[in-house]
Amino acid sequence: MTDDEIEVPPIEEGTDELLSEAEEIDSSEGMTVRMHQENRLVGRSVDYIAEWSEEGEISSANANALADALSSELAHYTKTDIKSEFKQVFVDGGSGSDGIPFDELIENRLEEVKMVSTTDAKQGLIWRWHFSDGVQLETEKSKDDGRKHYDWNSWKEDYFEALLSLGKGEEIAPPTRDRRDSNDWKAWISSVLLEKATTVEHVGPRTEAVELLRDFVNRQVGFSDVKDMRDRQGIWMDAPPVEHDGEAATDGGGPTEIRIPTQAVKRVCDQAGIETRALQIELDAREHTVPETTGVSDYEFVDGQRVSFWRLDADFAEPVDFVEEPASPAEQVAREQEEAAEETRTDVGAVTEESEDASESDGADEDEDTPAEPENDDESPDTADEPPTAPPDEPLDESRVDGETDDFDTGVTDGFGVDPDEEGGE
Known part of the structure; x- marks a missing residue:
């Protein structure tokens, strides 16, 4: 039943009507008939609550009290079931709000929606909503497998708080009437996602x-x-x-x-x-x-x-x-010492081919630069026994000939010592 097909009575009259109808439901007509009657009654109750809350005629506490009273008369609906139905359509603040309806705000300001998928296994999507007024909201899978953007009432509160944090606080009215119903809102927001959403991927922490x-x-x-x-x-x-x-x-x-x-x-x-x-x-x-x-x-x-x-x-x-079989600490130390010793021998005492070639090359250069000594053969005159000759301008010192000198005594070593035989003779 749509809102155009019913006329919502004033709150006192409507409350009495709903409770009286709940009391009159007869279970003798069978379970199926009773279930249909209860479904119609709860559906009309939801429409009444939506209208009354929008007009500011009923508080959330009174709505919960009505849910308690109805559940005591119905067989197929618990108090929690009815309260949940009421909560989905209940309008906080009523029609006194002068703000822009929430669905119109989304239509006018939404720039893009990014569906962020992660490389982590079995991780849900994160939806990032970017609006032209600077608001950015994230929605992800909740504990009850729902997403906040499908619950316009609580999502509107998040938007309002985000505006306040930016210093742009303003009143936000409930969505237009044809989008307040839970199913109608989900259908509409899904169409927005189809138009605006793009997928991005990032490396997850896992x-x-x-x-x-x-x-x-x-x-x-x-x-x-x-x-x-x-x-x-x-x-x-x-x-x-x-x-x-x-x-x-x-x-x-x-x-x-x-x-x-x-x-x-x-x-x-x-x-x-x-x-x-x-x-x-x-x-x-x-x-x-x-x-x-x-x-x-x-x-x-x-x-x-x-x-x-x-x-x-x-x-x-x-x-x-x-x-497979690692060395013991002692074996490891011994091996390290042996490797160090081998490295030392290689650095200090090893002769490589390169060093040998260098040595041969140095020897060859030395032979080329050093003049050869004259050869002494039998035909050459033996000058070793010849007495020294004086330079042309100096007379020959005859005292040096044949090893005889006037001031040279055997055993005296040029002042470095005294011949002990001579000391004894004295």
């Missing part, structure tokens, strides 16, 4: 956390023992990769599961700004969890201490290396 965790695994070393995973801060794998140390696995298989320390997972979640539960849901939605395991978290005891970790499918990520 997707970011998944990529951060995958990057962490790709930079770690895999071990086959949980103790090694804990001690060396790596990850655990139940088998070597398909190709390990340059050779393919003999059985053609590979790892089926990896384990990541829980603390590493928590750090990733903190970095992405999400809870670990959200990351678990995302990993499960992407089928990265181990099928036969409930959840992802598990633990083992190592040396009497609990070691917690997350179990994921090995296809999630592969570590940079895999070590």
Whole structure:
């Protein structure tokens, strides 16, 4: 029944009419007949409430009181059902408002609607409404699977508050009468979305956390023992990769599961700004969890201490290396010392081909630059035994000939010492 087909009586007369009709419904005519009668009565009650509230003749408290009274007489409607019906059409402020009707405001000021989809699995759309007066509103899926833009009454309040925050407060009237009904409003706002809405996509926080965790695994070393995973801060794998140390696995298989320390997972979640539960849901939605395991978290005891970790499918990520039998701390130190010693020997004592070539080249240059010494053969005169000769302008010192001198004594070493035989002789 439309508003044009009924005449809404004054509130006192209309209230008495509704309650009297509710009392007169006869259940003896059968359940189906009674259900139809109750539906018509509740429908007319909703129309009355819409008209009375718009005219400012009834408060929300009185509307709830009427819902209580009607529900006590009806078999198929509870108090909550009727109150919900009334709430959808109840007009706060009534017709005294001089503001622009809400639907006309949307038609005049709405510039665009962005449907923001996220790369996160199983995440609903966020609707961003941009208006020419500077108001921006977001609506998303609510707990009851509804969206606020389908409830014009509460959405109008959000718009009013947004205007106030911008310093542009103004009165907003209820929608025009033919769009106040819940179904009529939904149909109209859906047509607005078809005309204005565009889709955009952004990387969600859960997707970011998944990529951060995958990057962490790709930079770690895999071990086959949980103790090694804990001690060396790596990850655990139940088998070597398909190709390990340059050779393919003999059985053609590979790892089926990896384990990541829980603390590493928590750090990733903190970095992405999400809870670990959200990351678990995302990993499960992407089928990265181990099928036969409930959840992802598990633990083992190592040396009497609990070691917690997350179990994921090995296809999630592969570590940079895999070590089946890691060296003990002592072996690791010995190997590092040996490598350091070898490096020192190479830097200091090793002779490379390049250095040998350089040495040969230096020798060749030296032979070219150094004059050759004269050869001493048998035919050459032996001048070693010849007495020294004086320069042309100086007379020969005959005292130097044959090693005889006037002031030279055997055993005296030019003042550096005294011959002990001579001292004894004295």
